[in-house]
Amino acid sequence: MSPADSAAPAALHPDSVDPADLARFERLGEEWWNVKGPMKPLHRMNPARVGWLRERLCAHFGRDPKAPAPLAGLRILDVGCGGGILCEPLARMGAAVTGIDPAPGNIGIARAHARRAGLSVDYRATTAEELAAAGETFDAVCAMEVVEHVVEPAAFLAVVASLARPGGVVFVSTLNRTPKAYALAIVGAEYVLRWLPRGTHDWRKFVTPDELAGMLVAGGLEEVERAGVIYHPLADDWRVSRRDLDVNYMIAATRPA
């Protein structure tokens, strides 16, 4: 584990998050919500992953995706919420959303943005570990694009799994450790296309779908579905793929009731 440094206040015990990564994200500030700024790839990918989340949540909890507020009444936790790019759409779909991030700067941005949009989201500058220690549980827990930034994925995912109530569901997305992921996500996205700031990702921290599923099962969950998120260069958009999990992928798992 890296020694604690000035990137995050010591009081927050960001045990799981790499301090260098944390500092990088906190520097984004207002840029979180600039759809043409450094987070553009995440904004562009968002419709595909939010679409998949809605589909899985509606299937799991028996909701109608076309209803005005399909997620009404569901308590959802977003771990590593950043500026709130995922929390806000979930809240607009009716969910009672809690967003946590160890970087207070991110939480400030997220709160201000939600208030401006007239949305109520419970943002807290804290960690998954602290919530788990307090014994909180949720209907659904999301940890999207976080695993590749934590120091010990297995320990982190065990905590994430424990935050889902029995009968609840956990969603995790990350990058696969394949040569293709290295070529596309690091060489392509960071160096050639300049979609992401250099140093955003470290290939050695990536885990494969089997490894990730294994960690979730070890945390007491059952895998439900895995899916890839792939970029279509011709259409210039992102889509969910059932076959291609080589680069970006997502796994849904449930805690047995």
Add this chain to the structure above:
Amino acid sequence: MSSSDLAPPFDLFVAGGGMVGTALAVAVKQAMGAGARVACCDPAFGGGFYGTRASALAAGPRRMLERLGAWRAVAPLAQPFHEMIVTDSRPADVVRPAFLNFSGETEPGEPLAHMVFNADVAAALTERARALGVELIVGAAADFKAGASETLVTLDDGRTVETRLLAAADGRRSRLRDLAGIGLVGWDYGQSGIVATIGHERDHEGKARQHFLPAGPFAILPLKGRRSSIVWNEPRRDAENIAALDAEDFLAELTPRFGRELGALTLLDKPQTFPFGLRVARSFVGDRLALVGDAAHLVHPIAGQGLNLGLRDVAALAESVVETMRLGLDPGSPETLKRYERARRFDTLAMLGATDVLNRLFSNDIPPLRLARDLGLGLVDRLPPLKRFFMREAGGQDRGRLLKGEAL
């Protein structure tokens, strides 16, 4: 003023409350209900006069009006036509052989198109918008500034509103399009269309007629009662002179072109002229901005496609916006707008291209070309697949759920 003092932004603000603008507001509000804050502004909401112009409403856009709950009010005032007779002739020709007969049904029992008065359609859609809870604002959008999360719109009376998506439905001389710096491409034919409502002695039997006269196309479109709407192309100066004539002289010029099949003619409103050109916006979208209807494209009315193109824009934009909002995402995001532009721009260019070729082919009087196109049209009429292609073009390419009459 601190931005948090303001009410939450609108999800969709439509500038322009004509047929296209109100249809967009209704389509999104009907699908989203309380889940979307939708507003539409127009100076005419304060009680304006919409004029006496009529449009040919194709089958898909008509199904869409039905789905939007506006057709019931318009239907009793609409004249269906099942047949479009196209001829290539000179005014002096006594007999006008019909080389191309666009009769038939788009779907069993469904007319080729309906002639509707623009004012009736706009009134029905405005009423629907009001009933659904669209905020109707009297005034025009004078300026806007796109920010990272919303756009600040300034109305002509100085009021400001914020919106996540601004739709410019403010017509052919779109102010918002100019403010966004979106240029137009296209060309001018040097022609103008004279548009007027004509009364006639005999019934038109629900037939539309299009004569390709040497000066350009001349369309007779059947209205309810013994009336027709005409679209009469002439070189610009001639058109303006003709439109300025008194009723008696106007009818003397009109009769040889109109033909005598329907008996004596009367002029029912003041003729107007419209410059005919082809204009397409270089882009249909900007930052948190979508252009719809005449603001995005101006089409030569030869094929009667102006309103239909506009309503197809609405179908595509509303579908993209509603899909985005059902995911809780931003209706003004580049992703939403890109889907709209991808759905519409190619279709529009194809239609404008086809319309232009038709017009160029018919707007002259060179005998060999006349012969060739007479043969050409005869050929089209005898070859079912090609004819079907033209029929589909006239009936519209109805991709999108609303155009199929389905809910979003």
